Amino acid sequence: MSIMSVDKVKMNQTAKDKYEAIRAAGEILKDAGHISQEYIEKMLEREEIVSTYVGNGLAIPHGTKESKQFINSTGISIIQYPEGVDFNGEKAYLVVxxxxxxxxxxxxxxxIAVVCSDDDNMEALRQASTAEEIITIFESEMEE
Structure with a gap:
């Protein structure tokens, strides 16, 4: 199973806050069978410890060190937020x-950080209109 697939990419979403955005990213991973429910709680816990906003419109929520037991397989969920989601005063347009x-x-x-640190890539990810486009951008950059 690929760690990235179109069923794990959500386009054009909105979230009232970072917790809703993190939970949504976790639900996609859970629905795909990568994690159990407990991992989502650990993703939210990590956000309390240190923000998962990494800059350039990108947040990368993930679990705490103690959450490894709740992972069944490696996977990535990608959510595009055209309006952005507030992460402690910064706007995340892409939550991975x-x-x-x-x-x-x-x-x-x-x-992921390398792909998204490139302004052209980030702009393309923000403007993308299909899940396939998003995956293509990540895969083309990650294979190099």
Whole structure:
């Protein structure tokens, strides 16, 4: 199973706050079978410890160190928020939920951060109108 797939990408969403956005990212991972419900609580817990907003309109919510037991398989959820979601005064236009087993975690986080640190990529991700477009942008950059 691919860690990225169109069924795990939601376009044109709105969220009243960062907690709703994080929960939505977690629900996608749960529905795809990557995590159990407890992992979503750990994603919210991590946000309390340190914001998962990483800059350039991107937030990467993921669980705490103690949440590994709630991960069944590695997966990524991607949600596009055209209006942005407030993360402590910063707007996230893309929320990428991560559940990673074993050593996958840092590699995936780094790859996503690198893709989204490029302003052209970020603009393309914000303007994308289909899940396929979003996946293409990530995959083309992550394979390099």
């Amino acid at each position: 939920g991560i559940a990673a087993q074993g050593g996958d975690h840092m590699g995936i986080l780094t790859s």
